[in-house]
Amino acid sequence: MTTVVRIQNVQLEPNKHIRIALRSIYGIGISRAEKICGITGINGATKVKDLNDDSVRSLQDAVSQYITEGDLRREVSMRLKRLRDIGCYRGKRHRVGLPVRGQRTRTNARTRKGPRGNRISK
Secondary structure, eight states, X not given: OOOOEEETTEEEOTTSBHHHHGGGSTTOOHHHHHHHHHHHTOOTTSBGGGOOHHHHHHHHHHHTTSOOHHHHHHHHHHXXXXXXXXXXXXXXXXXXXXXXXXXXXSSXXXXXXXXXXXXXXX
């Protein structure tokens, strides 16, 4: 019987290595997942389904040291809201949906601008 491993209300996939599965938590990337594995003393190549209760508990404690999931999402959205409210250049670009960090928009920037099709024909 496979036990469900939940950390920060995120269910980790049982067949993945723990260093990969931890990345499904918002706010944990490659280096932080490796650091958490090092702190807890768990081999990063261990599958999630092979973890025992003590190691899951130590992972939960290690992850709780960082700002993750809902708190981090809220913090990021508050930072963007502040930029919009003060009316700075970056805030205006976020509001309009254009690239924020100085990229060109004449040709590229399709990810931020959306698909072509809103052209006005002459």
